[in-house]
Amino acid sequence: MKINGTPYRSIWRDAASDAVQIIDQRWLPHELRIVPLRNLNDFATAIRDMWVRGAPLIGATAAWGMAEEMARDPSDTNLNATWDVLHDTRPTAINLRWALDAMRATLAPLPPAKRADAARAKAEAICDEDVEINRRIGENGLALLRDIAARKGGGRVNVLTHCNAGWLATVDWGTATSPIYHAVEAGIDMHVFVDETRPRNQGALLTAWEMNSHRVSHDLIVDNAGGHLMQHGEVDIVIVGTDRTTARGDVCNKIGTYLKALAAKANDVPFYVALPSPTIDWTVRDGLREIPIEERSGREVTHVQGRGPDGRVVDVQISPDGTGARNPAFDVTPAELVTGLITERGICAATPKGMSALFPEYATAAQ
Numbered sequence: 021m022k023i024n025g026t027p028y029r030s031i032w033r034d035a036a037s038d039a040v041q042i043i044d045q046r047w048l049p050h051e052l053r054i055v056p057l058r059n060l061n062d063f064a065t066a067i068r069d070m071w072v073r074g075a076p077l078i079g080a081t082a083a084w085g086m087a088e089e090m091a092r093d094p095s096d097t098n099l100n101a102t103w104d105v106l107h108d109t110r111p112t113a114i115n116l117r118w119a120l121d122a123m124r125a126t127l128a129p130l131p132p133a134k135r136a137d138a139a140r141a142k143a144e145a146i147c148d149e150d151v152e153i154n155r156r157i158g159e160n161g162l163a164l165l166r167d168i169a170a171r172k173g174g175g176r177v178n179v180l181t182h183c184n185a186g187w188l189a190t191v192d193w194g195t196a197t198s199p200i201y202h203a204v205e206a207g208i209d210m211h212v213f214v215d216e217t218r219p220r221n222q223g224a225l226l227t228a229w230e231m232n233s234h235r236v237s238h239d240l241i242v243d244n245a246g247g248h249l250m251q252h253g254e255v256d257i258v259i260v261g262t263d264r265t266t267a268r269g270d271v272c273n274k275i276g277t278y279l280k281a282l283a284a285k286a287n288d289v290p291f292y293v294a295l296p297s298p299t300i301d302w303t304v305r306d307g308l309r310e311i312p313i314e315e316r317s318g319r320e321v322t323h324v325q326g327r328g329p330d331g332r333v334v335d336v337q338i339s340p341d342g343t344g345a346r347n348p349a350f351d352v353t354p355a356e357l358v359t360g361l362i363t364e365r366g367i368c369a370a371t372p373k374g375m376s377a378l379f380p381e382y383a384t385a386a387q
């Protein structure tokens with residue numbers, strides 16, 4: 021996507037610096053910091069400490085981390101050790117394991133001398149595939165938004181989204197935001213309610229920044245306002261991302277998604293999940309019992325980051341000294357609360373039958 025007219029991806033290999041570069045998302049929206057990742061510790065830290073975040077982008081970053089390691093030491097031992105280090109950075113987004121498995125499947129059969137070039141090519145291919153998948157999700161989701169606009173006689177389509185499933189959560193386009201970007205480009209009158217998404221505020225810091233950058237009409241709202249807006253008919257559709265969706269259609273996503281799905285169900289608001297196929301975990305059926313939920317530091321709850329009066333980005337404590345905090349980073353929305361899944365192959369019901377119709381190669385897993 022563009023930043024002040026210049027096209028960007030969220031991660032790329034820069035020939036001039038001979039390094040992988042990322043947008044360090046910890047400083048947005050107040051500062052655009054582009055930093056190189058030069059060694060395995062850089063890549064692992066960038067994922068674990070959320071310099072980059074978002075399921076597809078986490079996978080892409082791990083793929084580049086593997087590629088950089090293969091250029092340093094292409095041995096079997098290092099291939100497997102790198103897989104372990106990067107896999108252990110964050111537990112929930114399945115794209116991390118998907119990308120690492122794709123890299124190892126490409127590299128393991130090769131003689132070590134051929135692995136560095138093959139790894140870079142595969143990492144680049146994973147990034148390019150993500151961009152194309154998300155573009156198609158945008159095209160498929162656009163049809164939903166067109167239908168709503170038509171039903172409203174060309175009136176404004178109001179979308180609520182949670183967290184950041186934007187281009188910053190992927191290599192480009194985003195997942196939940198891709199239909200929105202496509203709709204704006206198609207001339208549909210769009211408005212987005214952006215959940216701030218406590219405690220890391222990916223909505224307030226990142227999605228709002230994306231909407232501003234692309235001149236998409238939007239309002240930032242507190243997480244607790246979504247149900248009220250739905251009760252008053254102000255939300256036409258909810259579109260969220262996912263970090264892992266099971267073979268049965270249970271959707272794991274940022275904490276608070278489940279509550280939005282409950283409010284949508286109670287108010288007959290369509291609740292859709294933008295779902296790139298690498299985010300489907302076909303080995304898991306019961307999301308509530310089988311998906312590991314990342315528990316992050318309580319400090320993310322007791323402190324909040326923002327721009328101080330002097331323009332510097334600072335952390336401030338919002339709770340009393342000595343107050344502890346729980347910080348589950350994700351929750352699971354049962355499939356029965358999901359209206360549909362917007363994938364790169366089309367839109368389907370969040371059911372084994374719906375998913376296997378679009379992904380027949382996984383039909384047995386989806387039974």
Ligand SMILES: CSC[C@H]1O[C@H](OP(=O)(O)O)[C@H](O)[C@@H]1O
Nearest residue numbers: 073074075183185189261273274
């Ligand atoms: C397109 S996946 C985005 C997904 O990832 C986010 O989690 P995090 O920011 O902790 O990596 C959130 O769950 C988004 O929906």
